[in-house]
Amino acid sequence: MSAIQEVVTEAPAVEAVPKRAMTLGNGTSLAMLALLIIVPLFVKNFIIFQLTMLLIYALAVLALNILTGGSGQFSLGQSAFYAVGAYTSAILMEHGNINYALTLPVAGIICFGFGFLFGQPALRLSGVYLALATFALATAMPQLLKLGVFEHWTGGVQGLVVTKPDAPFGLPMSQDMWLYYFTLAVTIAIYIFSVNLLQSRSGRAFMAIRDNEIAASAMGIDVALYKTLAFGVSAGITGVAGGLGAIAVQFVAPDGYTITLAISLFLGMVVGGVGWLPGSIVGSAFIIFVPNIAEGISKGLSGAVFGVLLFLVIFLVPHGARQVAIVAQQLIGKLKKN
Amino acid sequence: MLSRQQLRIAVFSTAVIAFAATAGSALAQKKYDTGATDTEIKIGNIMPYSGPASAYGVIGKTEEAYFKKINAEGGINGRKINFVTYDDGYSPPKAVEQARKLVESDEALLVFNSLGTANNTAIQKYMNSKKVPQLFVATGATKWNDPKDFPWTMGWQPSYQSEARIYAKYLMKEKPTARIAIFYQNDDFGKDYLKGLKDGLGAKASMIAAEESYETSEPTIDNHIVKLKATGADVFISITTPKFAAQAIKKLAEIEWKPLHIVSNVSASVGSVIKPAGFENSQGILSAAYAKDGADSQWDTDPGMIKFYAFLEKYFPEGNKLDLSVVYGYGAAQTLVKVLEMCGDDLTRANVMKQAASLKDFAPDTMLPGVKINTSATDFAPIEQLQMMRFKGEKWELFGDIISGELSH
Numbered sequence: 001m002s003a004i005q006e007v008v009t010e011a012p013a014v015e016a017v018p019k020r021a022m023t024l025g026n027g028t029s030l031a032m033l034a035l036l037i038i039v040p041l042f043v044k045n046f047i048i049f050q051l052t053m054l055l056i057y058a059l060a061v062l063a064l065n066i067l068t069g070g071s072g073q074f075s076l077g078q079s080a081f082y083a084v085g086a087y088t089s090a091i092l093m094e095h096g097n098i099n100y101a102l103t104l105p106v107a108g109i110i111c112f113g114f115g116f117l118f119g120q121p122a123l124r125l126s127g128v129y130l131a132l133a134t135f136a137l138a139t140a141m142p143q144l145l146k147l148g149v150f151e152h153w154t155g156g157v158q159g160l161v162v163t164k165p166d167a168p169f170g171l172p173m174s175q176d177m178w179l180y181y182f183t184l185a186v187t188i189a190i191y192i193f194s195v196n197l198l199q200s201r202s203g204r205a206f207m208a209i210r211d212n213e214i215a216a217s218a219m220g221i222d223v224a225l226y227k228t229l230a231f232g233v234s235a236g237i238t239g240v241a242g243g244l245g246a247i248a249v250q251f252v253a254p255d256g257y258t259i260t261l262a263i264s265l266f267l268g269m270v271v272g273g274v275g276w277l278p279g280s281i282v283g284s285a286f287i288i289f290v291p292n293i294a295e296g297i298s299k300g301l302s303g304a305v306f307g308v309l310l311f312l313v314i315f316l317v318p319h320g321a322r323q324v325a326i327v328a329q330q331l332i333g334k335l336k337k338n
Numbered sequence: 339m340l341s342r343q344q345l346r347i348a349v350f351s352t353a354v355i356a357f358a359a360t361a362g363s364a365l366a367q368k369k370y371d372t373g374a375t376d377t378e379i380k381i382g383n384i385m386p387y388s389g390p391a392s393a394y395g396v397i398g399k400t401e402e403a404y405f406k407k408i409n410a411e412g413g414i415n416g417r418k419i420n421f422v423t424y425d426d427g428y429s430p431p432k433a434v435e436q437a438r439k440l441v442e443s444d445e446a447l448l449v450f451n452s453l454g455t456a457n458n459t460a461i462q463k464y465m466n467s468k469k470v471p472q473l474f475v476a477t478g479a480t481k482w483n484d485p486k487d488f489p490w491t492m493g494w495q496p497s498y499q500s501e502a503r504i505y506a507k508y509l510m511k512e513k514p515t516a517r518i519a520i521f522y523q524n525d526d527f528g529k530d531y532l533k534g535l536k537d538g539l540g541a542k543a544s545m546i547a548a549e550e551s552y553e554t555s556e557p558t559i560d561n562h563i564v565k566l567k568a569t570g571a572d573v574f575i576s577i578t579t580p581k582f583a584a585q586a587i588k589k590l591a592e593i594e595w596k597p598l599h600i601v602s603n604v605s606a607s608v609g610s611v612i613k614p615a616g617f618e619n620s621q622g623i624l625s626a627a628y629a630k631d632g633a634d635s636q637w638d639t640d641p642g643m644i645k646f647y648a649f650l651e652k653y654f655p656e657g658n659k660l661d662l663s664v665v666y667g668y669g670a671a672q673t674l675v676k677v678l679e680m681c682g683d684d685l686t687r688a689n690v691m692k693q694a695a696s697l698k699d700f701a702p703d704t705m706l707p708g709v710k711i712n713t714s715a716t717d718f719a720p721i722e723q724l725q726m727m728r729f730k731g732e733k734w735e736l737f738g739d740i741i742s743g744e745l746s747h
Contacts, residue, residue, distance in 0.1 A: 046442035050435065143553065146524065157526040159430070159456055161463055249431045251460035256430045260389070295387075295425050302425060303388050 032278070033188070040180050048176045049248070050288065055183045056244045058284035059190060061268040062277055063237035069275025070198055071230035072210030074127065077118075077134030078265045080141040081111045081235040083257035085242025087145065090160045090252040091153050100165045100247050104186065107243035108236045115235020119228030138262040142254035159253025162246055183244050190237055194277060197233065206230055271313055273322025282321035286313075373447030374685035379678060380420045381405070382440030384452040384461075389427035394453055396657070397476060398423045400667030401451065403654035404675075410653075414678045417685075422446060426457060433457035434464065441470050448473050448690055451494070451670050455479045455526045458491075466490045471690050473677070474670050474720065478604075479530055483719040485695070490687075492694055492718045494670055496603075496628055498527060499534030500743025502577075504626050504724055505600050506538025507741070509545070509573060513598065517547040519571035521562060521586065523578055524551040531577045531602065547571045552582065563589040573598045580610045587615035587623070599623045603724070608633040608733065609660030617732050626724040626741075627734065628709045629669060632659035634733045642703030669702040673711060673720065676700055708740040 036055075040048045064078050085107040092103040118137065125133050144150075146157050154160065167178035197203050205226045208216035217223045246252045264287045272283025294305035317323045373380040385398035405419040413419065422444050426433040433452065440446045441464075448471035452458055455477040465472040466488050474494035475482055478501075482493030509516055520535065522528035528551060536543050548569040550562045559582055566574065574597040576586050583605030590599065599622070605611045606625040609632075630637045637643040646668055650657050657664045678685075680693040697720065700711040711720045723742050727734040 044442055046438045049438055053431075053435065139555075143555075157456070157529065159459060161459065245431065249434045249460065250463060251430055251434065253430050253456040253460065255428065255454075255456045256460075258390075258429070260427070260429065291425075291427075299387060299423075299425065 029278075036184055037181075040177055045174055045176045048174075048180050052176070052180045052183050052248050053245070054281065054284050054288055055180075055187045056241050056248060057265070057268065057287060058281040059187055059241035059244070060238050060265050061272060061283045061287075062191065062194060062280040063234045063241065064265050064269045065272070065275065065277055065280055066194055066198070066206075066237070067230050067234035068269060069277075070203065070210065071206040071227060073122070073227065073230060074131040075134040075231075075234070076131050076259070076262050076266060077137035077141075078234075078238050079257045079259060079262035080134075080137045081115055081238040082242035082245065082261060082265075083141050083145065083252075083254075084114055085111050085239030086246035086252045086257065087154060087160075087242075088239065089243030090162050090246045093162055093247075094160055095153060101182070104240050104243045108240040111239025111242070112232045112236030114239075116228050116232035118235070119231030122231065123224055123227055135259070135262075138259045142258055145254040145257075155253075157254060159251055159256075162250045162252065164250050165247065179248055183248070186240065186244065190240065191277065194237070198277075202226065202229065267310070271310075271320045273320035273325075276320070276322035276325075278325075279321040368683040369686050369689070371447060371686045371688075372445045374417070377417055378420050379414065379417050379685060380422060380444065380446045381674070382437075382444060382446030382449040383421065383423040384426050384433055384436045384440070384449065384457065385423055386428035386453060387425040389429065391428040391454065394476070394663055395425075396661055396663040397451070397453065397667040397670070400654060400657055400664045401671040403657065404649065404668055404671035407649055407653045408675055414675060415682060419678075426454075428454055428457065430454075430456045430460035434460050437461040437464060441465075441468055446470075447685065448687065450474060450674050451476045451667075453477065458482070462488060462491055469687060471687055471694070473690070473694055474673060476666075476670070479526060480534075483717070485716060485718045490691060492691075492713070492720070494673065494720050495666070496721045496724055496743060497534075497719060498530040498602075499537070500719075500722055501603055501626055501724055502531045502534025503538035503743045504726070504741050505575065505624075506535050508624075508726060510539065510542055513573065514542075516545055516573040516598070517569075517571045518545050518573040518575060519548045519550070519566040519569055519597070520546060520575045521550050521552070521559075521566060521577065523582065524553050527579075527604070528577050535575065552578075554579070554582075559585050560589050563595075564593060567593060567595045571597060573600070575600045575602075576605070577602050578605055580605045580607060584611045584615040587611070587619050591616070591619035601625045603627060606727075606734070607631065607660070607662045609658075610662075612729060620729050621731075623729045624726060625729075625734070626726050627736070628706055628721055628724050629662070629665050629704050630706060631662070631734065632665055636733060642705075645703050665704045669704045672702040672704075673697075673700065676702075706736070706740070 040051060060078060060082055064075060067073050067075055088107040088110050089100070089103040092098045092106060093100055122130055122133055145154050164175050165179065166175055167173045171178065198206070205221045208219065208221055209223055209226055213223060268283030268287045271286040272279030290309055291302065291306055294309060295302040297305045383398055383401065385395050386392055387395040387398065402421050402423060405421045408414065409418045422440060424436040424439065426436050437449060440449055449465065450473050452461065452472065453476040458472065458475045458477055462472060469490055472491040474492060476494065478495050478498040480497040480499040482491055483497070509518065520532065522532050539545060548566055548571060550566050552559050552562055563586060574590065576583055576599065578586060583601050601623055603626055606627055612620045630640065630643055647659065649668065650659055676697070677690065677694045681689050695713045695715050695718065697711045697713045701709065706725055709721065709723045713720050723740045725736050725740050726738045727736045
């Protein structure tokens with residue numbers, strides 16, 4: 001290994017985050033959960049739909065957070081995994097007449113395999129080079145979905161329309177509300193799984209690799225296995241998010257999964273705080289609502305306004321929502337002492 | 339003879355009866371759905387103001403300016419138009435979010451001229467289940483004319499397939515021995531067109547010597563053109579968007595291939611295709627049109643276009659008259675205004691669809707002479723006529739009759 005290469009790999013790709021700092025305290029978690037359960041009862045269907053999308057993107061951001069914040073690998077290709085998940089669900093529902101809830105694990109497993117396989121060649125790359133390789137995956141995906149060979153299944157450029165599920169057991173709630181609670185349940189399950197994963201032996205292995213790859217391998221960690229595993233888990237969760245997204249939006253088309261989506265997810269992760277799992281929902285809120293706010297300020301310059309807002313966030317709170325949370329925690333601590 | 343008092347009573351009672359009659363009928367007629375009131379009609383719209391298709395955002399801006407003009411002139415039957423337009427960045431999931439915002443949060447009466455085939459497909463099921471009109475969608479896909487399955491969705495411009503059929507008809511008549519090379523964009527637009535051509539040629543589809551497709555991400559299409567030339571075809575059909583249409587015209591001249599060249603209507607713009615490709619390279623190219631081209635001097639004295647230019651000057655000075663999107667937005671907005679006028683005081687969503695489906699020989703200012711909008715309960719394709727044209731000198735020369743590309747024929 002040349003000296004230059006060592007210098008490059010030595011530079012910490014991601015600031016080390018201790019694992020306890022990756023989650024919220026029990027009280028805060030429960031308050032957040034209560035809020036997520038109660039709010040939909042009092043708002044319009046449209047807001048419920050937006051909240052559903054909020055959870056779905058939060059899942060996708062969370063997946064990226066495990067990969068980048070956990071194992072220190074970059075990815076600009078999350079939109080590709082999201083697309084595979086979305087198409088898997090859509091195709092199974094529309095061509096296979098399979099229940100929507102059952103399509104999600106399938107989407108997750110297929111994406112896990114896909115991500116695991118993609119992780120193999122990605123092993124040789126790190127930092128910006130890995131980001132570029134995944135970028136290629138994101139640009140290729142919309143075109144692959146248009147290929148004539150798959151057209152019978154994917155609907156080609158026209159995409160596929162998906163039927164929205166009704167609430168089961170005759171529950172007196174709208175389709176939107178049911179889908180929201182369904183998504184919430186899936187999100188909570190995956191969140192708990194992710195927190196446990198990062199606190200487990202595998203999670204510690206991820207973080208050891210993130211902090212120093214050479215030291216990690218010296219400690220006996222199978223670097224190649226855990227790096228690809230991180231890719232697989234991240235892709236799997238993104239796939240489930242994609243499947244939920246297809247059901248909520250009721251439509252899949254190649255144009256919905258372009259590189260813009262991958263960059264949005266990356267942006268959501270940075271704004272939420274790299275390596276801080278609860279930040280995913282803040283990051284998701286940023287990528288859903290801030291463009292709308294920017295558009296409200298100026299239609300012609302919405303992109304520029306968005307840029308300014310993003311710049312302000314990065315400049316004022318470079319560690320994203322995590323930083324805000326830490327400051328808030330210290331303030332509360334002081335108040336308690338007084 | 340009636341006494342003075344009797345006469346007075348008679349006059350008075352007649353007046354009362356007359357008043358009651360008119361007032362009664364007026365009250366009975368005034369019907370509103372969400373989004374319409376005595377003073378306002380709320381119209382929703384979704385456009386790609388940002389993202390890969392942002393050039394089309396001009397359509398939304400033109401429409402906004404046109405409704406400003408209508409409001410300045412007193413509105414529609416006294417009601418002002420409140421035009422709420424959102425950006426979807428050409429992303430279908432975002433289009434769904436914006437459509438739901440328009441319907442559930444802003445409570446618009448209808449969604450008008452939302453742009454993009456995939457984006458409209460994404461919201462079609464939702465709009466139809468909510469029974470909110472998805473009126474005059476800005477896409478040339480053929481599937482919008484489906485009143486049986488989607489009674490709340492209606493197209494506006496001629497479908498790509500009907501335009502392609504017109505070329506097929508022309509070729510079978512004028513050049514029955516032609517060997518056709520088709521060059522198309524690999525997306526819904528290109529494929530819809532290709533299907534139209536093949537359907538139009540029918541049993542004579544063997545006339546097609548070669549098909550070649552390109553991706554919009556390709557920087558140049560030169561190698562495709564060279565490959566098509568090698569097939570020895572003598573007709574070149576270019577189903578391309580403006581940038582690639584111009585590249586193709588240039589390349590054909592460069593390699594001295596002189597087939598009969600047909601360019602799809604989306605790329606028939608003098609300003610954005612022919613001029614950059616060079617007038618000398620474009621002589622004799624064929625295309626078809628339904629709207630007048632603002633770059634064409636032959637319309638300078640046309641009363642419709644004079645109105646259009648006056649509108650641009652007063653309400654939309656930043657609008658470029660050479661941009662076909664501006665002409666498009668003006669025509670579409672004018673059609674909507676016509677429908678809302680026909681609705682009178684019955685501004686329910688059902689009546690909007692009913693009136694939109696009863697347009698008879700309506701001709702917006704920017705349509706070619708003879709092209710008329712006709713719809714019915716079973717025909718949700720407003721514009722179905724086009725006219726062939728040949729490029730000569732520095733402008734298009736229309737020739738032949740106005741042809742209908744109706745799919746049923």
